[in-house]
Every structure is written in structure tokens, then in C-alpha cells.
Amino acid sequence: MLQSLQTSHSPRDSGSPECHPTSSSLSISFNLTPATESQPPSPVNSVFSSTSSTHSSMASSNETEPVSTEVENHYFSSNPPPKDLARHTAQAEEFINFHNAANRRVCLVTSGGTTVPLEKQTVRFIDNFSAGTRGATSAEYFLEAGYAVIFLHRQFSLLPYSRHYSHATDCFLDFLTEGQDGTVVAKPEFTPKMLSVLRKYHSARSQNLLLTVPFVTIGDYLHELRAIARLMQPLGPDGLLYLAAAASDFFLPQDRMSEHKIQSTGAADGVKKAADKQETKAPAKGSSSEEETFDNFDSSPQVPRSKRLVVDLDPVPKFLKNLVDGWAPQCMIVSFKLETDPGKLAPAPLQSLPLPDRVLVLSLLLFFLRWKKDPRTELTTILRNTRAQGKICTRAVQPQPRHR
């Protein structure tokens, strides 16, 4: 279905507060007619953060400041809260107070992908690649480590404990057999592990150590995250936020979202509002050859624009700084950064300059040992230069014997 996808850096200034003037928006075009010529795979993962990657791929440059209160308020007032928010909030408050009174650490684990609805009465949506494995597994080990866990997860993604049996590859029925007198029992070969999982699960449940809260859309997720994070304030530093959910970086604002299912016939009419450029381009039907040649989307020229669906997405405001500064200022906050390119995770010693000198030298040394034929030549040059700039102290030049 998803045929092509591209980022446009059009200086589109809608004047709406959630749209930073400098930020890049995202356009996705869907080819609604069966393509006669298949196109290269679209780079979906480069646009939406994947498993365990929260708040990745930065949409705009100047974001060291938190999103302003106005933008925050606008986002949360223009994107409706999930219908169960009040109930979830009440549950979370009771849970947090219970464990705060018991002087127990509380960890909010977020898990799974968030959807980006394309219609208000949603039939179509964009999703993130995530089964919730990291979050569900981590939640179990947090419980084992003595934490109470609020598990904020994508509805129907993996859950702590049941994850061992709920996945399609481990269907729970395959672990069961019929016993005597019409009973159902676990197959003997699976009993030890199942018993262990069952005991841990019951232990967590009976001690009220695990609260599960579901979300579906990116909007649901942000509403729930903000509400629960604020409730965690009384925990002070005893609170931990472990953000393993794959939060979408782009979304379709309500005012540009179609109420009903977008029709494939006359697709361009149905989403006219969604594409600013197309509004000025009058009737989609009977489109002139001039319009078709003017097409700047990366899609098959055989398919006329009038048959395509073009979706124009705004960047989701980067609320992590608001979380750090305002929602849960004393709690410890851990986020994930997922990459697919090993180069992105490889040692980047020159980027390590703010770290202590000896760490820098160690990184440099290892880097060149691994990648260069003669590390000493490289190292000497770099050390000479950096020392000349007063950034490195001489004592660190000799590699120290390493411990461990």
C-alpha cells in the first residue's frame, strides 16, 4: 500500500502553534491504484522511530528548550485525550500513592508502537515497527529488582509474563493438553517454566506491583504519559521513567484529518485539505499535463496525481524536555535510541571531547587500534594537536594498563 514516501523541506508556515517555522514537515504519498511497476522499498523506518526508539530522528534543529507552554497546551487541547484517561489516571494515582506510602520505587515503563490515524473514524493509520518485547521483558526484571511497575503499553502488544505464551510463535494452546476428568493441564515438558512464570505473575498481581495501562495512538500515548508522569512527582527521585515505546515523530493534526474513511475513488478530492499545494491546483479530475509534469513527488509517473493520496504530516512536538523539566522533574528518566546503522553506534572519539581526558584517550587509542594500521602515528598527531589546544593532559598520553 505504501508506495513512496518523502520528506519535504517546504517553508510552509501555517501559523498554527504546533508547527515550528523552521521544522520540516513530512509528506507521504500513497498510490491507491495497483502499481504496474513496483517501486523500490520505501524508507519507512527512517521516518518513524522503530522498536524501542523514542524521540529519535530530530525534525527540527532548535529544540534544546522545552516546547513552550502554549505549544504544549495547544497540542493537548487540539488532540483529544483517550476516552479512558480519567479512569487510568485514577488507577495510576492510587497505585503510586500506595507504593509511595510503602517507600517503594516506582517505574513507569512505556512499551510498543504508537499509531498515527489518518481519519477521525479511523480505518487507516500509520504504525511503528514494535512488538513491545523490550518493554515487556524489562518490566519483568524491574519487578524482580523490587520496583512497582506501571506498564504503559500499546494495546495488544506483549505484556510482562504473558509474553512467554501470547505471541503467535508461542501459542498458549500448544502448551496445554487435556487431563483426567475433563481438566486442562500444561504439558509436562513445559510445566517447570510455566510454573515459574505463573508464580512470578501471581506474586506481582497479588502484591499490586503491576498496573497495565493501554494506549493506541501517538496522541493517547502523550496524554497518558503526561498525566502519569505528573502523578509521579510525589515520588521525587524514587520515580523512574523508562521510555521504551516507539513514539511516532510525525502526526496528522485534527484540523486536517478527514472525519470519514478516505475514499479511493477521487482520492485527491478526499484529502484536498491535507495537501496545501493541491488546494491551489484546481480540479483534480481532467488534470492538465502541465500539472502532471510539475509533480515533485517521488512516485510513478504512470499514475496520475488525481489517483494518489498525499498525506502531509506535522512533526510531533518534542516533549521530552518538558517531561524532564516540568512533568516529572526529580524522577530519573531513561530513553532509548535505536539505530540500524552500526556506524552510528561506532566509537566517535572526537565527539567525546566533553568527557574526561583519560576516557577520550582510551577511546582514541581503541579506535585506531581497531581501524588503523599504525595507531601510534595517528594518535601522536591527534595528541599533539589536542594537547596544543590545552584539551588533553600529558599524563594520559601513555596508555595505562587497564583493569578488569
Place this chain on the structure above:
Amino acid sequence: MHKAKYALERYSHNLVIGNLLSTRKWEVVFVSPTRPDKWIRVPSVQTVAGHKRTISETEKEKPLDPSTLPEGDPEVEIESIIIPALKEVHTAHIAEAKGAENGDKKA
């Protein structure tokens, strides 16, 4: 890793855990503004040749090559190592916060 650092600089939160799609069940790296990067790995990995080995010291600072990893999932879930390590960091965070509180507040 520098993307993780970038995220830290931008948001000044406590810790970013970096991971690669292809090796995320085998290793992650803790990137923090206040301490050196820390690689967390499952206890052992197999080479392509099938030799059991533990990771040598020099390899500790460098991402694993996905092609050297065996098929399937590791025997040990990496979260069983991540969470206790994280708990230590959290304990330090709490101690620091409480210390600062005592130092700052003399109400």
C-alpha cells in the same frame, strides 16, 4: 552513540540507552552525561566458526558485528543485565538527589 549524546545534550535527562536493530538483544550502550559510556552485553557470544568466547577487552568499546552473532536469540535476556545495572544508576541518582536536598534546604 553520538546520536544518543545529542539526545542527552538536547534534553538533559539522565540516561540514553543506545541499541542497534540487528544486535539489540545482544548489547546496548548506556550513555550518560556524568559517566563514561558503558556497554552492556549478554555473557557470551558465539563466533561464526562456532567457538564459544567471551568478549575481549578491546571489543568492549565497539559495537558487535551482527554477522558474528548466532541465529536466534541469546540464552540470557539482555534486560536481565540492563535492569540491575540501571537500578545501580537509579540508586546513585536517588543518593545524589537526597544529598543535594540536604545540602540546599535548611528549612
